[in-house]
Amino acid sequence: MRIQTVSLVLLLCALALFPTPARADGIIIPEPPICEPGPCPMPPLPMKQLVIRYHRVTVTIHDQIAVTRVDQVFYNPNDWEVEGTYVFPLPEGAVVNEFTLWVDERPVEGEILDAEQARQIYEETVRSLRDPALLEYADRGAVKASIYPIPPGGERRIELEYTQALTAENGLVRYVYPLNTEKFSAWPLESVSISVDIRSTGAPIRAVYSPSHEVSINRAGEGHVTVGYEENNVTPETDFVLYYSLGEQEAFHLLTYRDPADPTDPDGFFLLLLAPRPEAGSQSVAKDVLLVLDRSGSMEGEKFQQAQEALRYILRHLNPEDRFNIITFSTDLQTYAGRLRPASEAEEAIAWVDRQSAAGSTDINRALLEAAAIAEGERPTYLIFLTDGLPTTGETDSERILANFAESAPADLRLFAFGVGYDVDTFLLDSLAEEHHGSSAYVLPDERLDETLSAFYAKISTPVLTDLELDFGNLPVYDLYPSPLPDLFAGSQIIVVGRYRKGGT
Structure with a gap:
């Protein structure tokens, strides 16, 4: 058959x-x-x-x-x-x-x-x-x-x-x-x-x-x-x-494919793997770090305690030339300071984080707009956004939240989203990260949030390359993903995919 x-x-x-x-x-x-006929037994x-x-x-x-x-x-x-x-x-x-x-x-x-x-x-x-x-x-x-x-x-x-x-x-x-x-x-x-x-x-x-x-x-x-x-x-x-x-030696891999049996689609596909060489050293880049933490009622307990521990780690591992600020949000907002603060204030900020508690609803839109307003756009800005739920108060439509943030965020802002648990808006978090040079990750209930977030920050704290652009010369390409390109970090790899219309070298 x-x-x-x-x-x-x-x-x-x-x-x-x-x-x-x-x-x-x-x-x-x-x-x-x-x-047929009934009645039905009680199903498990x-x-x-x-x-x-x-x-x-x-x-x-x-x-x-x-x-x-x-x-x-x-x-x-x-x-x-x-x-x-x-x-x-x-x-x-x-x-x-x-x-x-x-x-x-x-x-x-x-x-x-x-x-x-x-x-x-x-x-x-x-x-x-x-x-x-x-x-x-x-x-x-x-x-x-x-x-x-x-x-x-x-x-x-x-x-x-x-x-x-x-x-x-x-x-x-x-x-x-x-x-x-x-x-x-x-x-x-x-x-x-x-x-x-x-x-x-x-x-x-x-x-x-x-x-x-x-x-x-x-x-x-x-x-x-x-x-x-x-x-x-x-x-x-x-x-x-x-x-x-x-035992990686090369930092550039290109895979291409074109289906010769399909006369209706003469264009090809490509997949590009980019990675720094093992000996490539990362350098300390003066950056601004915005920490945005969900403190709604559903975060109460171990989740919020682990989130606080992760923030302590990040604050203690800021580079001397970095600046930072912290926003916690639920139904309302609390901000550590009115503007970006120097890394030397890390211990004062940790004491402020320790005094936070979880209660209320989840106003994601307002928190993101507040972070965009604090960002000054003078140098690379890393926004680390952590939530365990869906927007439940204020603006709750995901498309509107994305549009509002896109209108307000500076061009050099990198957003890294962390979803905690199962009941999160993955479309919203993934889209925020993709549209702003970042990435999204999800922490399951049986995983330690503090360890995951700390390890992530340790990697992104010293990028190898930022503001990446690809030059294809005279080769016509389209449908590139991701766009814009994220930063490249030591030990990491970026996958770029797209289509091309003509062959080239």
């Missing part, structure tokens, strides 16, 4: 100054039970209605381009039919290559959502069902397919393949495949396996290890390593994480 699949030939769009965990484990969200939590027979993942990573193929079988152990929607949240920047849903040994075409549709579905689903498993899914891209009713004792098989670019931090590449949500399967998985084939043509592969699972590692050559994990009758509770290091 000829297998029909949904196939997209797209280019990767990924940027990660700080790597974040990818939410990429497929689930079926069941509809209420179909009972939505995620408890189905069993995952097996979960097989095959990954190939070639020069930091990862292709992940997922094969899952869902089984209905109930006495009633289960019908629902299969949702597979994709890692940021990943694109789907193939998607096949099997019903009675026949392939059925699925629907691929754009980012805005996916975000709306996630938010509506998470907030309506309030199921703890669904709160795992907070990213902006997804594959969705309606699942034909699964009869009692019946199965449905789903195959999916997606591609993403992995960035290197200090020569270390990180790949994550979440198995976490499989703990919500009604029974343990009969079989789970992950196979990873890593190849590098530009640099030898050094160390390979997994901090999360016991894996077998086989070195087939200096630039070729295979990694395997397999277990039976298990309920996974942690994500699969794999690290490998590269």
Whole structure:
């Protein structure tokens, strides 16, 4: 039988100054039970209605381009039919290559959502069902397919393949495949396996290890390593994480692709990896640092204490020539000072931070406009914005908040957004960072906020290159992402993607 699949030939769009965990484990969200005749039994939590027979993942990573193929079988152990929607949240920047849903040994075409549709579905689903498993899914891209009713004792098989670019931090590449949500399967998985084939043509592969699972590692050559994990009758509770290091020498990698079989699209795609050489030294740049902290009621407790500790770290690690200010916000605003202050006042500022407490609603728009008003625009300004929620008072429309800040912020402002927990406006935070030379990261409830934010600031405190621009000469290029380009930091890597109309050198 000829297998029909949904196939997209797209280019990767990924940027990660700080790597974040990818939410990429497929689930079926069941509809209420179909009972004929009734009455229906009381159903368990939505995620408890189905069993995952097996979960097989095959990954190939070639020069930091990862292709992940997922094969899952869902089984209905109930006495009633289960019908629902299969949702597979994709890692940021990943694109789907193939998607096949099997019903009675026949392939059925699925629907691929754009980012805005996916975000709306996630938010509506998470907030309506309030199921703890669904709160795992907070990213902006997804594959969705309606699942034909699964009869009692019946199965449905789903195959999916997606591609993403992995960035290197200090020569270390990180790949994550979440198995976490499989703990919500009604029974343990009969079989789970992950196979990873890593190849590098530009640099030898050094160390390979997994901090999360016991894996077998086989070195087939200096630039070729295979990694395997397999277990039976298990309920996974942690994500699969794999690290490998590269003996990187080059700071510039260009990958191009043009489909000769498509006469309707003669243009090509390119992916550019930029990284400073290992010996490239970073220099201290006189900068302004604006710390904007959410102190609404939902931050109360350990989250706010860790945020305070992170601010203490940043204040104590300012360079002597830096200036700073602090804004805390909820329903109202509190500002440390009326204007930027010298780094020598760090200890006084720490005492002010220690006196803050969490209460009230979340006025994100007002906090951002206050930060823009404080920024003087004389030198690079780093705005570190931290929140655990959605805008709930003042201006609450994300598009208006983005427009208001774009009108007010100076051109040289870099915004780095941190979302804490699951109930955050990822569209707003991601867009703020992308439009203002920065990046966004998300800290899960079981991760330490203070350690994450402190490590992030330690990296960005001394950039190697700022105000980056790319000169393509006479080569016509378009659809560049990201734009504008972020700063380049020691040990980090920037991925630039786009399209070109003619070949060139």
